[in-house]
Amino acid sequence: MSQVSAAQLLAEHQAALQNYLGARCRDGDLAAELLQEVAARLVFALPRLSLNGNARGYLFRIAASVWHDHLRRELVRRRSAAHMRAEPAALAPAADAGLLDRELQDAVRRAIDTLPPVQRDVVELRQGQGLTFQQIADRLGRPLGTVLTQMRAALARIGAELESYR
Amino acid sequence: MNHPHPDELLLFASGELIEPRMSELVTHVTVCGACRHELAQLDQSLVALGGGWPRRSRRIARSAVWGGVALAAAAALAVVFIRQPNESQPARTGWTPTTTWSATAGYVAGGQALADIDAQLTRLEQEPHYARP
Numbered sequence: 001m002s003q004v005s006a007a008q009l010l011a012e013h014q015a016a017l018q019n020y021l022g023a024r025c026r027d028g029d030l031a032a033e034l035l036q037e038v039a040a041r042l043v044f045a046l047p048r049l050s051l052n053g054n055a056r057g058y059l060f061r062i063a064a065s066v067w068h069d070h071l072r073r074e075l076v077r078r079r080s081a082a083h084m085r086a087e088p089a090a091l092a093p094a095a096d097a098g099l100l101d102r103e104l105q106d107a108v109r110r111a112i113d114t115l116p117p118v119q120r121d122v123v124e125l126r127q128g129q130g131l132t133f134q135q136i137a138d139r140l141g142r143p144l145g146t147v148l149t150q151m152r153a154a155l156a157r158i159g160a161e162l163e164s165y166r
Numbered sequence: 167m168n169h170p171h172p173d174e175l176l177l178f179a180s181g182e183l184i185e186p187r188m189s190e191l192v193t194h195v196t197v198c199g200a201c202r203h204e205l206a207q208l209d210q211s212l213v214a215l216g217g218g219w220p221r222r223s224r225r226i227a228r229s230a231v232w233g234g235v236a237l238a239a240a241a242a243l244a245v246v247f248i249r250q251p252n253e254s255q256p257a258r259t260g261w262t263p264t265t266t267w268s269a270t271a272g273y274v275a276g277g278q279a280l281a282d283i284d285a286q287l288t289r290l291e292q293e294p295h296y297a298r299p
Binding site: 016019020022023024026056057060061062063064065067068069071072075076104105106107108109123127128132133134145148149151152155156158159162 | 172173176177179180181182183184185188189191192195196205207208209210211212213214215216217218219
């Protein structure tokens with residue numbers, strides 16, 4: 001699909017995407033900035049995509065991903081800033097951020113290892129293969145509601161495990 | 167509007183809720199503090215999960231992109247060298263080279279789109295909050 005088509009797609013869905021991002025971050029400037037990142041990712045990915053008439057769904061998934069990436073950067077930044085305040089002579093900022101990232105990865109891995117297999121299946125397919133929840137439901141032969149409940153339970157377990165990290 | 171079911175909030179947080187519920191929830195979470203709080207909890211766990219997941223696939227994707235760029239650059243350079251007139255033969259008059267060497271030959275793979283993205287990424291990297299503590 002051409003770049004013109006990407007521009008058309010964005011023009012068509014820009015207002016809805018901006019509303020979605022605005023509802024997430026409650027900051028008009030940040031929402032506009034995140035929308036730029038959505039546009040960049042769309043332009044980059046579009047030549048390899050087969051949208052099958054679900055461009056809107058794909059755009060919202062990009063928007064959710066952009067928002068979560070922003071939150072993750074903020075999380076690492078805040079955590080690193082707290083470390084620097086506590087230990088002014090600590091590691092250089094970039095290295096420290098990497099270390100904190102690894103701490104987070106270890107904590108998440110530990111949390112995933114404690115999940116019941118039915119929940120771990122869902123998490124693995126979601127994170128490892130990037131499937132939508134509907135695709136996971138189809139793959140596992142479970143109702144969508146069951147998959148969502150299992151994912152929420154897994155997220156609750158992971159959230160509890162990461163309390164100390166926040 | 168009633169509070170959405172937690173499953174719908176998860177779909178909303180993941181950008182997978184379909185219309186018209188997506189628009190309805192956008193409106194609802196804008197005004198409902200309880201749902202925003204629940205959404206924030208979901209976001210935190212989703213973010214932690216995404217950040218904590220091994221990034222093998224991302225690295226593969228990135229190396230595939232740069233591999234493609236490198237291949238395209240190599241192909242562009244090969245075209246330049248192949249098309250250069252042989253000095254032992256008289257150059258044909260009136261011929262205009264169709265290919266010239268360019269420092270941005272790597273962009274051949276993605277054309278203007280890749281150049282735009284590169285500019286966008288450069289701008290993001292220069293911003294204070296981007297991947298910095």
